[in-house]
Amino acid sequence: MKQPFEFERDRAYHRLIDLIFSAGLDPQVPLSERKLADQLDMGRMPVREALRQLEQEGVVEVKPARGTFIRRLTTDDLVDTYRVRGALECLAAELAATHGETAELHAQGQILRTMAQESGAFQAREIDDAGTNFHERLVDASNSPALRESLRVLRMRARLVFHLPRYYDHDLARATLGEHIAILQAVEARDAPRAARLMAAHLERGLDLRVKMEASAGRGISLPTSPLPLKETSE
Structure with a gap:
């Protein structure tokens, strides 16, 4: 049975957080919606929405012409x-x-x-x-x-x-x-x-x-x- 989109978005959000804080993603490499969706075995839309939320929260940042990266704080x-x-x-x-x-x-x-x-x-x-x-x-x-x-x-x-x-x-x-x-x-x-x-x-x-x-x-x-x-x- 297909899960509601809200559930999938929340699941993508929490799984991305786990990947980021377990050093499962390279901060030097741009985040690819397609690769993340494949890695998480999820659709691209909930992954995209999760990345947007993480951007609003300051966890990832979008660099023009380069892509979306894990934010490196000082x-x-x-x-x-x-x-x-x-x-x-x-x-x-x-x-x-x-x-x-x-x-x-x-x-x-x-x-x-x-x-x-x-x-x-x-x-x-x-x-x-x-x-x-x-x-x-x-x-x-x-x-x-x-x-x-x-x-x-x-x-x-x-x-x-x-x-x-x-x-x-x-x-x-x-x-x-x-x-x-x-x-x-x-x-x-x-x-x-x-x-x-x-x-x-x-x-x-x-x-x-x-x-x-x-x-x-x-x-x-x-x-x-x-x-x-x-x-x-x-x-």
């Missing part, structure tokens, strides 16, 4: 992305604390606390994935569809920078886990200013790590002073 782009993400996620934390913890956020918090108590039983990648889920549940708890959509695009662009694999280190994962739990505690206490401040500090440390990774690879730039907008509080 560390400056990463800093800019984190700056905007910082502002939005601080707002998400503040709104989540204002509205109160959701059942989904509570459930994710329980997972984080279990991992903190038995961190040796979990791989760094599992802890990192749980942290990603925590950010998503926190944004959901903000009760703002516009905020959720904006952050989805920003996270994708952050992943795109240099097509870097995620960096897994158990000590780092445990430290980040502690930061997530601290943010969660502020949300549970309905302390919106503290939740926002902790989120800003958490993302600033994440950006600093990313920039240092690029610098160690000989591709980075100096991190600007106070790259993320820290929330002023009475603490």
